[in-house]
Amino acid sequence: MKEIAPVTLELHGVRLEPLAPHHAEGLRAAATDGELWTLRVTSVPEPHEVDGYIFKAYEMRGSRLAFAVVDAATDTVIGTTSYHDIVPAIGRLEIGYTWYAKSRQRTHVNTTCKLLLLTHAFETLGAALVGLRTDNFNHASQAAIERLGAKKDGVLRHHAVRRDGTVRDTVMYSIAAGEWPEIKAQLLYRLARHGRS
Template identity: 50%
Template sequence: MSAYSQAPSLTGEHVRLEQLTPAHEEDLRAACADGELWKLWYTSVPEPSGIAAQISGHLAAQAAGERAPWAVVDTRSGRAIGVTTYLGLAPEHKRLEIGHTWYAGSAQGTLVNAEAKYLLLTRAIEELQVHRVEWRVHWFNNRSRAAVEKLGAKLDGVLRKHTILANGTVRDTCVYSLIDDDWPTARFALEHRLGLL
């Protein structure tokens, strides 16, 4: 297993990212029910009954060296409130993607995403020495697009008619990136936002 597909614990003030395991299933069922996230037609969050299959899928992809999956745990409650992963792993090109991310509805609009991304970007750029971190977001997922842009990522382009979703709609995919040259300023902005300065 390459370092890119490992999911070590990463801890901040608000969240702890820990290796996703079947033990997170109960918490994640409650988290995805918080806001009925599966009803958002432009995302791929499973219904509560599909959480076990999602966990199994992430772990199988990790075993194949294709993904690093984390449970996002609220440090106050100790409960998992979401999932995030590294995927699109390309160590030979010093590139990876952050995706398959979702949070309980009550965690959205808080510092959870900012801190989780701060931890993931710090690991990717400072520890793994990647040159490029990508995000791929549905054109109509305005909330996620705004969150990615708020991190300092730039829109590289839009892949038109890129993916056919399970509901039959065709997704235009927005490709964003944050490169290592962007990181000093992006890190400063995130640290300011998180009250770390």
């Protein structure tokens, strides 16, 4: 797998650009849209934590490449997503740290972001496998990952601490390179049905 370098990706009015300090105000607004930090099963920062959230993502470079999700028409930050747990030696990476402003959920945004990230991972970087993970109680996220066509690998029990101090089980999924053409076709079909061809 090629080395992962910062890149900007754009499709259907959604732009992914490397997350940077100048995105902080927009990320605060996106988190406030729905008070997403109050959701028990996500790791969305509170508005006063956003600068630290961006700094931590920057500190993790090498094993993580974080993106701001931007509405290209208005240059409005509407969320964030990342490549993470990058292991070039075996061609593996994961997509996660993903959240969007409540007003952008259940729109074409997530499908478009996943199409951009998966296309870049498999077709440019040469990934052998892309993983995704979520909280065992985040049923909406599990359903979204399963709609992508990812296969459920299993559950890591007692795996990570939640914001409220409880310990979550983590549900692991993956997409192998050989499965990508069919999954890509399905993502393109879904976007076309929503007028995003």
